[in-house]
Amino acid sequence: MNRSIRKVAVLGSGIMGSRIACHFANIGVEVLLLDIVPKDLTDAEKAKGITTDHPAFRNRIVNDSFQATLKATPASLYSPAFASRIKLGNFDDNLADIKNYDWVIEVVVERLDIKRSLYEKVDALRKPGTLVTSNTSGIPIHLMAEGRSEDFRKNFAGTHFFNPPRYLRLLEIIPTADTDESVVDFLMHYGELFLGKTTVLCKDTPGFIANRLGIYALIQTIRVAEEMGLSVDEVDKLTGPVAGRPKSGTYRLSDVVGLDTTVHVANNLYASGEGKDESRDAFVLPEIMQKLFDNKWLGDKTGQGFYKKIKDDKGKSVILALDFKTLEYVPSGKVKFETLEGTKNISDVYKRFGALVAGKDKAGEFYRKTFADVFKYATFRIPEISDEIFRIDQAITAGFGWQYGLFETWDAIGVKNMLAIMESLDLKPAAWVYEMLAAGNESFYKVEHGKRLYYDIPSKSYKRIPGQDSFILLSNLSNNIVWKNAGANLYDIGDGILNLEFKSKMNTMGSEVIEGIQKGIGLAEKDFRGLVIGNEAVEAFSAGANLAMLFMYAVEQEFDEINLVISQFQQTMMRARYSSVPVVVAPHTLALGGGCELTLHADKVVAHAETYIGLVEFGVGLIPAGGGTKEMALRCSDMYQAGDPELNILQNAFMNIAQAKVSTSAYEAKAMNYLQDKDQIVLNRSRLIAEAKQAAIDLAENGYTQPKPRHDIKVQGKTGIALFLAGITQMRLANYISDHDAKIAGKLAYVINGGDLSYPQLVSEQYLIDLEREAFLSLCGEKKTLERMQGLLNGGKPPRN
Template identity: 90%
Template structure:
């Protein structure tokens, strides 16, 4: 069956239902979001004389739920405008409309009787062949399909999104024995390509994959913390970014998810594990979790859990952490372990593990205990929850935001050395691990010919991870590096295309990265036909220029050095724009300051949907001077049409820079003019470099010719400058900005309007670049700019001096 998804009906408008509806709206699908009709009007409705027959009453639940989602942060929609793609209704009046929809997703309360009752009604209205899926996180999928028609069963499946659906990449696909294989294949493909998900095929077992292992790891971590008398702050420090996991750590994650949710899943896993799970007792709640649950201290939803936020006597927000011994809250404390200190200089997460596991302090003991336990448990889950280790790793990484999956982490530690630690802790894994090692296989994964292979337990051989042909993974291409320095690697990724990868901290753009860009363009011009600039960092495409180097020159008043560095940066950006081969950038996560400027000068940008882009230099007391201010003046000039109020268009760009505004998505970056219509937005981060490569090939094959520098940029001169400076003066009089803010803003107004010109006229790019550089240099000589730079470099926020 040739399927296309144009319209999706979501049944249930709670937190998950509304957010799933929002994510489908993000990709341009028309959505129908439905919920129940209230039993009676509320007091406000009664006061207006409304009854349950009034549409406002009948749709109150769905309206309120969706409005809460629209107000929530982080935003579920790429753009507020996309809310218009979601139509609201109720089951009584609008369930009949699902006959016009291609996919029906049920997201109602986790009760089998309620779900089955709803499916009876769905069958009355859905047309044959319509996809019907459930977002359940715990109820067996096959039980929900009982009693349904053959067509329903063939087209029914579990599709378990993780919350929030926009940001967490996991989509578990759980078929039943009666689900048609074509439905499974379609959902796996659609989730990957259109929804941007890591789609993981799961068996219909309790908790599926991610929750089964993730909740086990969370509860066992809390149990070990209790045994070792570790504090909330200590555990969250140990289970955060140092091991490649989110900053939330363990206890903060529990507060965000809601302790009741964790308890519900854990109790279900305990109840369902009898006879099949050798470690089911591990799902019995640790005493502190039970106490919090009994007290209804469930986390963020109740205002307190393992953490509590209060206001101090000065009205400042203070985070308190739970003291396990007293069950009272106390100020969070700075955590320090010798083992963690020893890893500070180790930038790559996989290289930290040997140091962490060897620690002689409490941190090292904690890691040995928790890793041994979860590795043992994961090994025994094959083949129960999955036949393949890579599915387990994909699920835990995408569902919980871990940089490495469980077996990937075990590989990073060393399979044999970890076995010794596990045996010492009486945590021996399943026999198949020993069989693998005894056969001479020393890792769960390996790379051959640029493809990643996994150890297949059933066949006792290595097999290629499926789906790789759609991706380009630089981590698999170490043998294809054609040039490198301390800050960058240059890969031959095939078909005449090079890829430049930044390797500095937060991928900041210092001298090594600039050298890498120049080298990449030079080599591509000589021997290749295109250059992609992209990387696989989980932190940033590029957080901007190397501020530490700039601060050092500024504090020493080495203005000739600053002038040379900024001039070289500008020339590099212009070379990216005016090379003889196409340059395509592939931004993701953060693309700030110089990282944004590089994208502004690419022939094409292929951006991940979650790209947060902005010219943020104002915050540290300077203006964009790598061509960013020039480029925004140029883009505004290109937008002018007869009859436009040109200063209004330019003012938007001016304010974006002056407020250091960062887009909340690639879609918003487009509305801010950082991305243009020619640029491409990709939903699946894993496809980003492959899509950028294809864009470079397309440009080359379509007759790419080297463009010429522009000399037709219309600037506003004194008229625009006067208007903008008047606005700055008003902001200062109202005490909305400081004197130094006003000084920076006036410098920006001068540059973006083309300087002290008597009337609007056309100027060249180089003219504007020179103005940028002069303004930048003068601001680097300001004491208050140096204070702002120092504040950021010291790990805090720049002072608003």
């Protein structure tokens, strides 16, 4: 059947239910969120005269849950306005409404009897063909569908979202033997395209894929750390970004998730593993986890776990770590290992793994033991939980935020090299690994003709990973590099389109990146029909200009050099705006300062939904001078219409820059005018470059014409400056800002209003970027600006001087 999802009903409004509802609202779906009716009136309700028939009483649980979700951080909605897409109700009064909904998602308490009772009602009320799925993480999917109608069972499956659904990319799809194949195909496609997920097909086994392996890895890591006498701080350092994993590491992750949740999953996996899992005993809790659980030190939800936050004598928040020997909380110490010191210069995590396991100190021993153990476990889970290695890696990376999956990490170390380590620790993998090597296949993955292949165990051959046709992965296109320098690569991505990838630290925009932009535009104008500027970096699309270089010039008072650097940067941004071929920018994660300015000058932006974009120069004592201030003045000018309060429009842009405000999503970036109606928002990060490429093709094929520089930007002159300065003075008198803040804000007001003009008039882009550069140079000579720059470069926050 031809399915279209316009309305989704979510049954259960707890943390997961409300957040799932929010994510469907994020993509424009109409959502019905239901929960049970309370048993009794509260004293507050009685005092107000509310009866048990009143909607305020009957919807109290769903209302309270939903409001808690709206107040929580990080936000579950891309924009607060999207909350209007969610209608609230209760099972008694509103369950019958599901007959008008295309998809029913159950997210109630993890009890089979309760779920079955609810499904009996749903089966009687739903239209034939309506999708019904469960978000369960601990109950076998097939058990919930027992006794239901044939149509229900054909359209029923597990859809296991990871929490929080907006941010974690994994969506596990778990069919039963009765699930129609077309339903599975639809869920896999819909989750990937519309919800922006990495959809992983799972078998109906305990913990599915991600939790089965992720919880195993977490518990075994804690067990090894306990045996080796490693501290909380040391383990979280070793299992954080240095190993391509989130900053939370191991113990902090447990605190965030909640130790009770981890214990619940571990107990389920132990109970269900009898006779099926050779490593079942690994799910028995290590002693320290059992102690914390018994003490109800469950993490953030109870105020303490492996960490505890307190206030010191000065009222400053301090995070303490648990000492396992004394069960007391102690100040976090500085972590230093010879192995980590030796890998500091290896910026590529993939290339770092080999050095980590080769370490001669405790860190190297820790990596060898933990990697070997989880690699071994994963090999024995095939074909139990998955037939293919790539699904295991996709689940781990998308569900737990690891940069590389288990088999990818093993490849990075070298399969034979790691196998020798495993054998030395008496942790031999499954027989199929030896068979793979014996046949001359020395890696789990390889790339051929720009496509990634995985080793298929049943056929003992390599097969293409399905679904790649929707993606362009630069990591697979090393043979397509047409030019490169130390900070950038240019790829031919086909169909006459070039892609420029930054590869500096945090993708900051130094001289090599600027050269790359200029070279990319030049080559595209000569031999191609469009340029995409996009990359696959984890941390940032671009964190802005190279502040270290600028600080060096400013300290030495090399103002001619600064002027030259800023002038080149401005010219590069203007060249991106006025090239003879379309330039499409594909930002994601952080697009700050110069990264934002590059985005502002694109012919079109194709942004990932999780793009945090802003002009943040004010924080280090400067104003945007890569065309950012100019561009906001231009965009405000284009918004002016007869009768509009023009200064109000301009003030919004001024305040966004003066507060160094960063959008919390690409949708908020639209509201802030950093993205425009012509720009596109993509939910699936893996599709970003492919979608940007298509946008460049569309612009080229629809008759792209080189734009002309603008001379019609309306600025306010002295009128606007006076108004803004009055506000700045009031803020200073109220001690909301410092003297230096006031000076920077005054410079910004001067530039964004077009300088000291007697009356509002039209000016050119060049006029405004000259004002930008002049103001920027003057601020580089300020001692307090240098102090702010130095504060940030030293790894802290800029002082509020």
